[in-house]
Amino acid sequence: MMVLLILLGAFGIALLLIKLIKGNWNLQLSGCIGMSAMLLFTALGHFLFPKGMEMMIPPFFPFRLGLVYFTGILEIAAAIGLLLPAYRRITAVLLIVFFVMITPANIYAALHHINLETATTDGKGPEYLWTRIPEQIIFIAWVWFFGIRNRSKALSWQP
Secondary structure (H helix, E strand, C coil): HHHHHHHHHHHHHHHHHHHHHHHEEEEHHHHHHHHHHHHHHHHHHHHHHHHHHHHHHHCCCHHHHHHHHHHHHHHHHHHHHHCHHHHHHHHHHHHHHHHHHHHHHHHHHHHHHCCCCCECCCHHHHHHHHHHHHHHHHHHHHHHHHHHHHCCHHEEEEC
């Protein structure tokens, strides 16, 4: 739930600041700033809680700890890529693929009650998926809307 608050909060702040500075509402840039802020926040978890994150990855994957750090770096790169118009679309496409690919790790973590912050098995369990799966869908839709869909003047206007 915290990630949704960061996404929406950063979006709202960016929207207002851009309106104050440039005089128009820029939904596309504000949406990308919101997702970038959320990605930077989630990337932090990869470096603050690497053991817990490692536990989220099924054991048959090799180099799980390296994968945790690598995906954290990918999230930082995606946060930057969304802010660069020349790379926005490809970043958005790859980010959607990334969100789909990490879903099994979230399911595995929920089924095994992984608490990523404490690196224990006393986590929320399957009920975690009632919020996590809809969040993933929101993230995918958000990235598609602000990073891929045909952008027109509808995403930037002056009243």
